[in-house]
Amino acid sequence: MSDPILTPLYNQIIFMDMITIQSDRLKKIGTEIFKAQGMSDERAAFIAETLVEASLTGHDSHGVSYYVRYSERIKDGFIDPEGEPAIAKETPTTALIDGRWAPGQITAFRAIETAVEKAKAHSVSAVGAYNCNHIGRVGYYTDWAAQRGVVAMMFVNVGHPAATVHGGKGKVFGTNPLSVAVPTGESKPFLVDYATSVVAEGKVTVARSKGEKIPTHWTRDKDGKATDDPWAIKQGGWLLPFGSYKGYCLQLVSELLGAVLTGSRTGPDPQKTPPSTNGVFAIAINPEAFAGLDEFTRNADELFAHVKAVEPEPGARVLIPGEPEWETKEKRMEEGIPLPEEAWDGIVSLARELGLDPDRY
């Protein structure tokens, strides 16, 4: 496989038997699923929206398939559907949020909302969160902030070891993502949002489901050998950090800020439950304290136009980070969201178990 060009396809799970569902329908059914498990209308709609948004933008690995997984975690008592995050520590420019095992989206949104508010009032802010369930697609929050006129960063630790460290063997840290979004003028929002492993685990899942080989710089097998077998990671293997030691450095930065600074569980923590926790650290910067929002967005647009005018390599496109997500969203808003049949079946069964009639939505 050749080196992939910037694309959300990295996280798209494309199975052989796909069906297409309109995003509105997925949003409605998701809302009812979460309502049936004790969430308020507003909360249920919000969680469903963030997951549908991930699917719309092509981040299938963080999309509506989580309807089922979150529901299992609610049942197991890991996610408190009515949990309310609380501010444990606060200054005019910072907050540390105890997520109290509410749905991760509620905690992460509280964090970014607080960060934006404080950055608007005091030019810059930082907000951390612990006791936080899986927050979904990190770019949802930074993008939301950028659309409100601030520069936003988020560093997230994932309490589920999957990737090794540079030069090491074994699963050590989670895929520890980071995200940066900045406001733009005419251009589509600039959005960086990725795992610090070479690829998200979902990409390996895709190859497995399609019976394909994977590039040898993605994973190692249980003995630390380079492998093109997508099953190796399921059999004691591990993901590699992206970009040699440089990605490893960022993997550690997400761990230090997302977990150590917030007091969240770190990757190496032997405690296994609840599953897939996140430690969240957000920074927001108000451009008015620097070049000013108008000048910033005007010059950012100009910079992006310059980048788009760069002559591409044969067969490649030069893309602005965030552009693939917008392109995919436009397409899927119109054509619907492609889902593996078994994922859709899982959602339908879940709805029925909860006493809902999936055909009504």
Added chain:
Amino acid sequence: MSDPILTPLYNQIIFMDMITIQSDRLKKIGTEIFKAQGMSDERAAFIAETLVEASLTGHDSHGVSYYVRYSERIKDGFIDPEGEPAIAKETPTTALIDGRWAPGQITAFRAIETAVEKAKAHSVSAVGAYNCNHIGRVGYYTDWAAQRGVVAMMFVNVGHPAATVHGGKGKVFGTNPLSVAVPTGESKPFLVDYATSVVAEGKVTVARSKGEKIPTHWTRDKDGKATDDPWAIKQGGWLLPFGSYKGYCLQLVSELLGAVLTGSRTGPDPQKTPPSTNGVFAIAINPEAFAGLDEFTRNADELFAHVKAVEPEPGARVLIPGEPEWETKEKRMEEGIPLPEEAWDGIVSLARELGLDPDRY
């Protein structure tokens, strides 16, 4: 060449004819060189110290060879040896500094000093700088901040195009580095400090001077073809961003924060002088607003101990970011700093031109 393990050797310029000079001697001679060009004792000593520190930590590409280049820029009127940066815009948590073309080190240090002060007082801060000359090794500043108990990040644009964008052709942006440092307890300071290109230009220079080939993922030739020829970049070729599209994203983040947000010259700016300007953006975070400094450094130490205990791949070592710099510094403090003979000759000639007797120092 195999994939290099985390090492400062990335930036070490090792020529065939090397000589070794003690760091104290280099510091003294550097101080006299800058004093002779109109700098105060204190300022001259500081600039020399930052450059010697880069050489000591193995970042030769940002080390004492700059004695000569900075002196040329002073002569050409690009660096104002007596220039004083001024705060152009300020809030309790932020500052925007007009570097007024003072030596870049003076401006960058003013930025980080201000950021630390404001983070101590208000938990988090952000400081930008424009009209800023080459600041040297970025890690100098973030490390300084971390040693004062804050988490520090710096995003720097380099107004000297050398690297292309992902999927593109031609020199578009500078090597746009970033740096993150965090306070530690017993452990050596954690320090991330690297270019967002696969390698710094200095690494290609090394291969050239040694007559060696380079890995084909470092550069492209003038036609955009993969090449192992270290001369290609001198003949119309360009560097690639590190880690495929993920490094490209960070290249743009450094450009957006370092240049667009501060109002500095962006990479694509056609204006060619002054050479190698930097736009600087620093963020400082006080751990006391989160887990607390004591808990943070204790848990960071524990995390690093866990990482160091990871079984290494055959022939590899697992290193904490910053560790190679400390190892190199220890060695070079004792053994002296290896310099290409021609670099030392350049310093000696410069000293003589300025009426100094290099044998006195």
